[in-house]
Amino acid sequence: MKAKLKELKKSNIPLMIISTLLFLFYIFPFFLVLINSFKAKMEILSNPIALPKSINFDNFINAFNTMGYPSAITNSFIITTASLFLIIVFSSMLAYFLVRWDWKINKIIFMILVASMIIPFQALMIPFVNIYGSFNMLNSRLLLAVYYLGFGVSLATFMYHGFIKNIPLELEEAAKIDGATKLQVFWKIIFPILKPVTATIAILDVLWIWNDFLLPSLVLISKSMRTIPLSTFYFFGQYTSNYGQAMAALILAIIPVIIFYISMQDKIISGVIEGAGK
Amino acid sequence: MYNDNTFLAKLKSFSIFAMIPLLVFFAVVGIPFIFGLMMTFTDWTGFGQTINFTGLENYRVAFSDPDFWNSLKLTFKYVVYSVIITNVLAFTLALIVTSKIKAKNFFRAGFFTPNLIGGVILGFIWQFVFSRILIHAGEFMQIPFLSESWLVDPNKAFWALVIVGVWKNSGYMMLIYIAGLMGLPKSVMEAASIDGAGGLQKLLKIKLPLMIPSFTISLFLTLQRSFMVFDINISLTNGGPFKMTELITLHIYNDAFLSQNFGSGQAKAFILFVIVAVIAVSQVSIMKKMEVEA
Numbered sequence: 163m164k165a166k167l168k169e170l171k172k173s174n175i176p177l178m179i180i181s182t183l184l185f186l187f188y189i190f191p192f193f194l195v196l197i198n199s200f201k202a203k204m205e206i207l208s209n210p211i212a213l214p215k216s217i218n219f220d221n222f223i224n225a226f227n228t229m230g231y232p233s234a235i236t237n238s239f240i241i242t243t244a245s246l247f248l249i250i251v252f253s254s255m256l257a258y259f260l261v262r263w264d265w266k267i268n269k270i271i272f273m274i275l276v277a278s279m280i281i282p283f284q285a286l287m288i289p290f291v292n293i294y295g296s297f298n299m300l301n302s303r304l305l306l307a308v309y310y311l312g313f314g315v316s317l318a319t320f321m322y323h324g325f326i327k328n329i330p331l332e333l334e335e336a337a338k339i340d341g342a343t344k345l346q347v348f349w350k351i352i353f354p355i356l357k358p359v360t361a362t363i364a365i366l367d368v369l370w371i372w373n374d375f376l377l378p379s380l381v382l383i384s385k386s387m388r389t390i391p392l393s394t395f396y397f398f399g400q401y402t403s404n405y406g407q408a409m410a411a412l413i414l415a416i417i418p419v420i421i422f423y424i425s426m427q428d429k430i431i432s433g434v435i436e437g438a439g440k
Numbered sequence: 441m442y443n444d445n446t447f448l449a450k451l452k453s454f455s456i457f458a459m460i461p462l463l464v465f466f467a468v469v470g471i472p473f474i475f476g477l478m479m480t481f482t483d484w485t486g487f488g489q490t491i492n493f494t495g496l497e498n499y500r501v502a503f504s505d506p507d508f509w510n511s512l513k514l515t516f517k518y519v520v521y522s523v524i525i526t527n528v529l530a531f532t533l534a535l536i537v538t539s540k541i542k543a544k545n546f547f548r549a550g551f552f553t554p555n556l557i558g559g560v561i562l563g564f565i566w567q568f569v570f571s572r573i574l575i576h577a578g579e580f581m582q583i584p585f586l587s588e589s590w591l592v593d594p595n596k597a598f599w600a601l602v603i604v605g606v607w608k609n610s611g612y613m614m615l616i617y618i619a620g621l622m623g624l625p626k627s628v629m630e631a632a633s634i635d636g637a638g639g640l641q642k643l644l645k646i647k648l649p650l651m652i653p654s655f656t657i658s659l660f661l662t663l664q665r666s667f668m669v670f671d672i673n674i675s676l677t678n679g680g681p682f683k684m685t686e687l688i689t690l691h692i693y694n695d696a697f698l699s700q701n702f703g704s705g706q707a708k709a710f711i712l713f714v715i716v717a718v719i720a721v722s723q724v725s726i727m728k729k730m731e732v733e734a
Contacts, residue, residue: 174541181536185550188607191565192553194573210572211580252461259457263442271462278469280720282668284689285713286469288696288706289476296487312468315461331441344442345456373558375671376693391558395675398564409568412561419556427549430556434612435619438657 192416199409206405221410229397229411230388235418238389241303241378242371245310249318249367250360252311257322258348272323275316283313283376291380301383309381310371318363321437325359326352358436365426365433372419390415480707494703499711501704507683508708511691514598515667518687522605522666527658530610534617535643548618552611559608559671566604567591567676594684597677601685604672609665613658620654621647649732656727660720667716688712 198206199221200214225231260268294300329352337347353360375391382388388396394415401407423430444450478484480498484491502508533551537544554562571589578586590596624647632642670689673679679686679694686694692712696705 177536177539177541181541181547184533184536185547188554188611189550191569191607194569195565198568206572210568210576252464255457256461259453263444263453263457271458275465278465278473280717281469281473282664282713282716284668284670284692285709286472286476287693288702288709289472289479290468291697292479292486292702293472293475308464309468311461312464315465316469319461344453348457369556373556375558375560375674380697391560391671394558394564395560398675405568405572408564412564415561416557423549423553423556431548431552431615435615438612438616438619438661 195409195412198405199413201406203404203406206409210405221406222414225397225401225407225411225414228401228407229393229414230385231393231414233386234388234390234393237303237382237387238372238418241306241310241389242368244304244307245314245371246364246367248307248311249314250363253315253318253363254322254353254356254360255348256315257319257326258352260319260323261326272319275319278316279320287376287380294381300381301387303382303387306378306381309377310367313377314367314370318367321359321363322356325356329355361429362433362436365430366437368422369430390418476706476710479703480710483703485702498703498707501701502707502711505695505704505708507686507691508695510683511686511688514685515688518598518602518605518669519663519666521602522609522669523659523662525602526606526609526613526662526666527655529606530613530658531617533610533614534621537614538618538621548614551614554608555611559669560675562604562608563672563675566600566607570600570676591677592681594681597681597685601669601673601676601687604676605666605669608672609662613662616654616658616661617651620651624650652727652731656724656731659727660724663720663723664716667712667719 194210197213198210200217200219201221202218205215260272291300294305299305333351333355334347337351342350372389373391375395378389378392379395382392385396394411397411398408401411442453444453475484481493481495482491483494537548537551541547570591574586575589578584578588590600628646628650629642632646637645668689669687670693673685673687673690674693677685679690688708689712692705692708695701695708699705
């Protein structure tokens with residue numbers, strides 16, 4: 163038994179080395195940014211690989227102020243939560259409608275939604291900007307959330323649709339006999355059952371909307387509305403030669419996502435796996 | 441099932457449950473799609489302007505733009521390398537974290553981390569790595585290959601884009617392959633072991649054929665993501681040096697929003713859409729036929 167265990171351990175050593183090297187490839191870039199975020203420019207120029215000589219938060223304070231960090235965080239937070247709220251509320255109701263009302267047109271609507279998922283945003287962005295630009299409907303955080311509903315509704319409806327199909331009708335019948343309205347049946351009985359799908363959609367959409375760059379860069383024009391990816395982009399473009407500050411800005415941009423990841427790691431990973439299967 | 445009897449009842453149900461999301465979907469996806477198609481055949485650029493039908497002029501302009509062809513060729517090259525390397529690496533990572541290795545959750549979390557962060561930020565991180573860290577390491581260790589920034593040489597800058605794209609996407613695809621490996625029927629794997637199949641034999645003869653559904657999904661996603669890559673391109677190289685690393689979506693973006701060529705830019709966007717749709721749909725339908733039952 164002991165010999166066998168030893169053998170197992172031995173054969174795992176090369177695998178362990180390969181895994182560790184791969185792990186370094188994935189994580190080391192973040193580590194390099196972190197150590198350089200504490201250094202002054204000269205220290206970075208002379209040796210960007212060494213550990214910082216002292217821990218100095220000047221770069222962070224400067225980056226925090228110049229990139230408008232508090233407002234960027236607030237904007238990202240408002241846009242992400244508002245979009246998520248709209249997507250979850252309206253997609254779940256739409257999916258319920260498409261499943262439970264046996265209209266011919268509902269099958270067509272569902273097919274159009276599914277087919278639309280293959281259209282990349284890049285094929286829509288030019289007319290999108292021209293149309294909503296000429297109606298003065300850009301440069302608003304709440305409208306951006308509505309646009310996210312438009313771009314996100316098809317996938318979310320598709321995922322809810324697959325789940326609602328398998329909910330037995332009996333669950334709803336009793337409530338209907340008791341005189342509940344359709345809306346009550348949906349929110350009191352169906353929506354709670356949808357929780358696992360809702361969690362998956364929430365995770366996928368938070369990662370998408372929080373990190374999205376292209377759509378907000380086209381919609382949000384005022385500086386005061388910039389999200390984290392936008393403010394990082396403009397900051398980096400301007401301060402690219404001030405390495406220490408640029409690295410501190412990147413760390414500030416990463417922190418919220420890392421907190422989110424550490425606090426919900428298992429949920430995020432299972433959410434991504436669930437979502438990818440669709 | 442609900443059967444609304446009157447038209448009014450039907451209308452009420454529809455307005456409560458479906459109208460708002462469908463209206464928004466139509467406004468955000470439907471209208472731009474229709475107008476986008478129209479833009480490619482006219483000189484229309486926004487409301488309040490007169491529209492003149494121009495036939496295939498926008499497509500002619502698009503196809504006669506050498507930058508468009510170069511960008512398209514470069515994108516194809518990028519897609520081929522990214523799709524292959526990402527999937528080979530992702531499958532390897534999945535095998536590692538489902539093996540008997542210690543601390544596999546730790547490894548899995550690390551491999552997945554780049555995926556959580558926006559492409560713009562990832563591009564800037566690697567811009568620093570390529571333009572500062574590698575040069576320093578190259579000088580320090582006397583490696584001429586690294587002594588000049590990768591981002592000033594078009595060929596090396598292309599590979600920098602591939603590396604960062606693979607680095608970002610492989611963790612995501614790894615999760616898909618993990619799900620596939622965990623879903624393999626235990627009975628089949630045990631039967632293979634009893635019959636004396638070795639590790640490599642099991643991998644090639646059993647795991648790979650049974651995992652075709654995972655490959656279908658992962659290839660579909662990597663194809664789509666590699667064709668549409670934008671954030672990493674704009675932040676890592678911004679198309680430089682000399683537009684030599686301008687992938688197709690960045691090319692369309694610059695053509696439309698910097699050079700104001702809306703009509704031909706939109707024609708290029710539609711050409712790209714058709715290319716990606718044809719490739720993705722045929723990939724999925726071919727691979728669906730290859731699936732086997734356990």
